[in-house]
Amino acid sequence: MKIYNLKFTNDAERLCALAAISCHSTVDINELYNKLSSKDISNILRKVILSRHFSVLEHANFTFSITDVSRVLLAQLTRHRIATFSVQSQRYVKLDDTSTFVIPDSIKNNKLLLSKCKSFFKQASLLYDELVKKEIPIEDARYVMPNSLGTRIILTMNARELRHFFSLRCCNKTQYELRNIACKILKIVKQKTPLLFFKAGPNCINVNGKCCEYLSCGMPWKKNT
Numbered sequence: 461m462k463i464y465n466l467k468f469t470n471d472a473e474r475l476c477a478l479a480a481i482s483c484h485s486t487v488d489i490n491e492l493y494n495k496l497s498s499k500d501i502s503n504i505l506r507k508v509i510l511s512r513h514f515s516v517l518e519h520a521n522f523t524f525s526i527t528d529v530s531r532v533l534l535a536q537l538t539r540h541r542i543a544t545f546s547v548q549s550q551r552y553v554k555l556d557d558t559s560t561f562v563i564p565d566s567i568k569n570n571k572l573l574l575s576k577c578k579s580f581f582k583q584a585s586l587l588y589d590e591l592v593k594k595e596i597p598i599e600d601a602r603y604v605m606p607n608s609l610g611t612r613i614i615l616t617m618n619a620r621e622l623r624h625f626f627s628l629r630c631c632n633k634t635q636y637e638l639r640n641i642a643c644k645i646l647k648i649v650k651q652k653t654p655l656l657f658f659k660a661g662p663n664c665i666n667v668n669g670k671c672c673e674y675l676s677c678g679m680p681w682k683k684n685t
């Protein structure tokens with residue numbers, strides 16, 4: 461799995477702080493924007509988050525490139541409806557030798573099962589090639605490929621949706637690939653814009669949150685990022 465930031469809103473913390481303060485001010489917007497000190501921005505965003513005035517965080521957008529993830533991951537990630545996705549097409553892009561398969565550690569750690577999986581992936585790829593050679597359209601041939609098949613995604617979320625995403629998907633109980641993505645993105649955005657992601661993380665550490673897994677992990681959130 462590879463993730464990197466393609467594009468973030470410029471000066472996102474100042475922008476969101478401005479949005480919040482503009483709701484309560486008659487001062488010219490440009491003047492307000494330039495007048496905000498770092499301390500003002502920090503105080504305003506802290507208040508925004510503690511009072512759950514989250515809509516102002518929607519002004520900050522974050523776009524990532526995500527590659528070498530499975531279609532298992534894709535199915536779960538795309539349930540987040542406030543995000544925007546662009547996913548490599550299997551109707552237009554023919555699978556070939558560069559196609560990858562994502563294998564969880566639980567399988568990788570068992571040599572015999574790993575080799576069985578690899579031979580199954582090889583068989584699936586051979587069957588796909590045979591179907592395509594026999595003029596089955598690639599959009600139909602893809603039906604023989606497993607969920608582990610790698611894909612690539614361009615993902616955009618605003619800061620409010622990211623916070624929601626982290627609250628659900630940084631949880632210790634989340635499926636490993638999805639949790640890895642969520643934790644990696646949390647680390648990137650926290651470094652870049654810490655004020656927007658103050659108190660962001662899984663529900664168990666979130667000031668107003670509740671555990672959505674009935675505390676079944678039995679432990680406080682473990683940072684493994």
Ligand SMILES: Cc1cc2nc3c(=O)[nH]c(=O)nc-3n(C[C@H](O)[C@H](O)[C@H](O)COP(=O)(O)OP(=O)(O)OC[C@H]3O[C@@H](n4cnc5c(N)ncnc54)[C@H](O)[C@@H]3O)c2cc1C
Nearest residue numbers: 536539540541542543621624625628629631633634672673
């Ligand atoms: C622990 C866990 C278990 C899960 N188990 C299953 C499962 O067994 N089966 C399954 O199908 N899915 C399951 N899911 C996925 C889950 O149902 C959601 O699809 C996914 O987590 C996205 O959450 P969301 O809808 O809150 O987020 P988003 O789609 O990102 O939406 C963000 C928020 O916007 C608001 N919103 C968005 N769309 C609407 C709308 N149409 N109407 C009103 N408000 C809206 C809501 O407040 C929502 O929380 C599970 C998720 C978790 C975390």
